[in-house]
Amino acid sequence: MLVLIGVLVVVVGFATRRPPLLVIAVAGIVTGLLGQAFPVGQPVRLAGVLGRLAPMKILAAFGNGFASSRAVTVFVITLPVIGLLERYGLQEQGRRLIAKAAGLTTGRFLALYMLFRQVSAAVGLLGIGGPAQAVRPLVAPMAEGAAERRHGPLPEKVSERVKSFAASADTVGLFFGEDIFLAVGSILLITGYVNATYHTQLEPLSLALWAIPTAVCAFLIHGWRLLRLDNWLSRELGAAPVTREPAPVGGPGPAYEDAPADESARAVTGGADADSKGAHR
């Protein structure tokens, strides 16, 4: 039973926001010490405890665990390619594509954005969307703009809800798209963990394929709720006279195309922007 203290360390450590790497290191050491001291199924003999603590064995377990789970970190090899493409405007091109959807209703636009986010994440392009890169400069203003076009100026409550749904479209699209890409942290964590721990050989590709059913469900459920947002807007704001401006001809309006990449927003979030690219889920 004492060996479960390691699990407790992980739960409490993450819940109280201690530095994750230290939490894991401490949990591993504690588990190793207690696991060594009180082997499963043997009576506890306190007299023998000190003699059983074997720091070298714990170090060896860390070393062997690391060596056999290296596949988890190989996603890093793709960064030079993505970085080079971003130098040449990959994110900007993503924003230009999104801006072409100007003219849709709020709900339809957000559902389409979510699909775009899911598909791009599924082929490994995690940096195309994101709260700082896309939602704040582009997706939220476009969603609000679409609502204003139909209903006039938005009260604060409505504006808050539209922006919240814009953020949710991005997050849901990312979470349930990226797992279809075989070189993403969560897939590699599963294969790395299971192959190292239980000495099996699971293929990342098959795991990625089994993420597809849930991805479809996520798109249907959240997409339906995004479309319902149009009904909610109509109810909340009444069928305000729709003074439809002529639809923009010839592609994106310059206002959206040149939406600022929001360097200030990036500075505000600091590392958070980074996390969305990489490992944390």
Added chain:
Amino acid sequence: MIRAEWFFWLVGAVFLVMAVQMAFDRTNPKRYTTAAFWGLLGAAFIYSTWVLTKKASPELLGAGVLVMAGLGGFGLTGRGRVDTTTREQRLASARRYGSRLFIPALTIPVVAVLCATVVKNITINGRPILEPKQETILGLGIGTIVALVVAMVMLRERRVATPLHDGRGMLEAIGWAALLPQLLATLGVLFTVAGVGTVIGRLSGHVLPDDKYIAVGVYCLGMALFTVVMGNAFAAFPVMTAAIGWPVLVQQGHGNPVVVLAVGMLAGFCGTLTTPMAANFNIVPAALLELKDQYGPIKAQIPTAIPLLACNIAIMSIFAF
């Protein structure tokens, strides 16, 4: 035969080169400790080859891993200001290349899938080209190299240092979090060696009725709840898998491990949608959008997360057994 270990050496070498770039980057206030973190990771990647063949000491590697955890955990890694293009230049370049920019990025998954399905079966003199069971990982490496060549030709970029430089910038932005998944996988090994799974399995054997569908529900709900508490599905995964996923669902219930584990992780993601503990996904966007209600995005996500969790339980129940 192309071996997976060669690919790990390549990744290690990339880390080492980037570490050298970091050490010379004066804009990074913590450049030496940052370089030490990534350099150590690169060296550990290569050294591991001989640990696996039992020709090198695993204790030394374990000590190195703990040093890395310390460097990252005590906030000694930082980032510099990587020289790159301005926003105007990027916009001009995006106008020029248009959606062709996506081609190299798409090359990576296409080549990886080809390697895992077609190249896998190609043999020379009766020996497979790719090391068996490692085709996808190798495909990722081959796909990345092909994509890099495609990108450099398309963009007329002659210097190999440029993509390495840009990749280094992204790696510094991710920071120590890049090591988190692998360290969690390592922790899972320690849990298993120490018998955590056996203990929890025995406990849950007393509590759980002998029904694999109830166990599916417990595994998925547990993934979601642990994720809500910890704010991170990656951390919940080793705990719940050592306890229920592997011993109860895969070993006792003979569930298909691929379905159980893939869907289990996604059940955890449903928890991520609902928790303020996952601040960078749920609270930071609210701040960026200047919302009055910082829980606005979570409120928009909860009604999706709950039915989606039910979907995951259904998918696992139907397809795993």
